Amino acid sequence: MLILVTNDDGIHAPGIKALSLALAAIGKVVVVAPERERSAIGHGITMHKPLRITEVPWEEPIGKGLAINGTPADCVKLALDALLEEPPAMVVSGINRGENLGTDVLYSGTVSGAIEGCINGRPSLAVSLVGEGEFDFTFAASFTARLAREILKRGLPDGTLLNLNIPHLPEAEIRGIAITRLGRRRYINTVSCRQDPRGRAYYWLAGEKEDLDQGPDTDIGALSRGLISLTPLQLDLTHYAFQEELSTYLPFLWPGHGNK
Amino acid sequence: MLILVTNDDGIHAPGIKALSLALAAIGKVVVVAPERERSAIGHGITMHKPLRITEVPWEEPIGKGLAINGTPADCVKLALDALLEEPPAMVVSGINRGENLGTDVLYSGTVSGAIEGCINGRPSLAVSLVGEGEFDFTFAASFTARLAREILKRGLPDGTLLNLNIPHLPEAEIRGIAITRLGRRRYINTVSCRQDPRGRAYYWLAGEKEDLDQGPDTDIGALSRGLISLTPLQLDLTHYAFQEELSTYLPFLWPGHGNK
Numbered sequence: 001m002l003i004l005v006t007n008d009d010g011i012h013a014p015g016i017k018a019l020s021l022a023l024a025a026i027g028k029v030v031v032v033a034p035e036r037e038r039s040a041i042g043h044g045i046t047m048h049k050p051l052r053i054t055e056v057p058w059e060e061p062i063g064k065g066l067a068i069n070g071t072p073a074d075c076v077k078l079a080l081d082a083l084l085e086e087p088p089a090m091v092v093s094g095i096n097r098g099e100n101l102g103t104d105v106l107y108s109g110t111v112s113g114a115i116e117g118c119i120n121g122r123p124s125l126a127v128s129l130v131g132e133g134e135f136d137f138t139f140a141a142s143f144t145a146r147l148a149r150e151i152l153k154r155g156l157p158d159g160t161l162l163n164l165n166i167p168h169l170p171e172a173e174i175r176g177i178a179i180t181r182l183g184r185r186r187y188i189n190t191v192s193c194r195q196d197p198r199g200r201a202y203y204w205l206a207g208e209k210e211d212l213d214q215g216p217d218t219d220i221g222a223l224s225r226g227l228i229s230l231t232p233l234q235l236d237l238t239h240y241a242f243q244e245e246l247s248t249y250l251p252f253l254w255p256g257h258g259n260k
Numbered sequence: 261m262l263i264l265v266t267n268d269d270g271i272h273a274p275g276i277k278a279l280s281l282a283l284a285a286i287g288k289v290v291v292v293a294p295e296r297e298r299s300a301i302g303h304g305i306t307m308h309k310p311l312r313i314t315e316v317p318w319e320e321p322i323g324k325g326l327a328i329n330g331t332p333a334d335c336v337k338l339a340l341d342a343l344l345e346e347p348p349a350m351v352v353s354g355i356n357r358g359e360n361l362g363t364d365v366l367y368s369g370t371v372s373g374a375i376e377g378c379i380n381g382r383p384s385l386a387v388s389l390v391g392e393g394e395f396d397f398t399f400a401a402s403f404t405a406r407l408a409r410e411i412l413k414r415g416l417p418d419g420t421l422l423n424l425n426i427p428h429l430p431e432a433e434i435r436g437i438a439i440t441r442l443g444r445r446r447y448i449n450t451v452s453c454r455q456d457p458r459g460r461a462y463y464w465l466a467g468e469k470e471d472l473d474q475g476p477d478t479d480i481g482a483l484s485r486g487l488i489s490l491t492p493l494q495l496d497l498t499h500y501a502f503q504e505e506l507s508t509y510l511p512f513l514w515p516g517h518g519n520k
Binding site: 047051115120146147174175188191202231234247249 | 306365381492
């Protein structure tokens with residue numbers, strides 16, 4: 001069973017080392033990851049420059065990893081279409097240094113690696129460790145391997161991926177696991193304006209989180225209660241409930257050319 | 261009524277010129293767009309380098325545009341948080357040179373501009389012109405202005421954005437408008453491997469479209485029949501229908517720590 005592992009913190013990050021070695025106990029792991037950090041790149045792909053591959057030494061039994069000068073989605077595309085001899089049984093992206101919760105999954109490089117696996121019909125999983133400072137990935141990696149074993153056994157429905165967020169707490173303090181939905185979050189006061197030595201303005205994006213929906217059944221709510229959050233995702237953004245209302249706009253847009 | 265206009269083809273693209281001038285008939289337009297093409301960057305934001313703003317001359321009554329060394333999402337964040345004196349009544353992203361249909365909306369810079377507007381509570385619209393070669397944006401711009409006028413009048417529900425794709429056909433050949441859902445599409449044979457003059461391999465991503473779901477009620481299906489497609493989108497990727505099934509995995513992951 002081939003397992004493709006990628007991330008967005010870059011191939012030298014400790015999270016992908018821990019993840020790949022834990023998964024090596026349940027399958028043959030191939031690591032294809034960005035050569036440097038690609039956080040907050042969203043679901044980007046690289047079409048305007050050529051991609052190159054560099055081998056990186058890796059602990060046994062994996063032996064080597066492949067570093068790409070691109071995004072997590074690039075890594076998955078390249079692996080599936082050019083590097084792997086057979087389709088992987090699973091794509092796992094992570095373990096990210098920091099959370100990927102709620103609306104932020106749309107910006108997340110970690111989740112984009114799993115989205116690309118899902119688009120291409122592979123059971124896919126994104127994993128993040130929620131906290132700050134010095135991370136210990138030991139528990140998160142072994143928990144992820146248990147989940148991966150279950151997914152390999154049962155599969156996932158077509159078009160489904162999983163987003164896993166694990167609190168960075170001592171194992172005894174983690175209160176359990178919750179199946180969640182995505183919360184809603186945005187950032188406020190995102191822009192900091194400064195002046196360079198020549199008096200020209202420049203701007204940094206940063207900002208503070210504002211949680212618009214952190215209900216107990218959301219991923220954000222679960223983490224705030226010390227739970228592991230496991231959210232099933234799908235890729236259809238259609239707002240079905242608004243279709244009928246929207247059709248009432250049509251007579252005003254182009255008379256005689258209404259809903260076909 | 262302030263209307264914020266952005267795109268991902270870059271501020272010098274003809275589509276944003278045509279769009280901004282058509283919208284100037286219904287509100288006060290502010291143009292904030294990437295200084296160069298940012299296609300297929302997904303919903304990326306720029307956190308690792310400072311953003312700079314350059315003024316670009318623009319046709320009256322708009323007078324000037326603001327070019328940013330960042331992504332469409334950066335442009336919208338910067339505009340909302342630092343550049344505009346009041347919140348815009350609407351965010352419009354486009355008109356893109358080429359389609360943004362089905363699963364591709366996850367990669368789309370054009371759609372990401374509208375997503376960022378939506379996250380920040382603004383009615384938002386992404387517009388693309390579907391075709392190839394030399395584009396004439398005249399009809400698409402005036403149609404978009406009619407839709408924008410309707411949105412300004414009625415608003416959109418919180419967390420909703422619209423994705424508009426207009427066929428690049430003579431007006432008389434456009435058969436009407438359809439309210440659609442997103443189709444499903446992926447790319448196959450995406451990787452082309454070459455050798456540089458020193459014999460090292462490099463890879464280009466490209467590939468052919470493979471439509472997995474192009475039913476008549478999808479955006480892909482509508483365009484194939486010469487219709488304008490208008491798809492309402494929302495930002496919650498949660499796969500609700502799979503939550504219950506997924507909860508049956510839990511007993512195997514960490515006995516005694518089931519669904520909380």
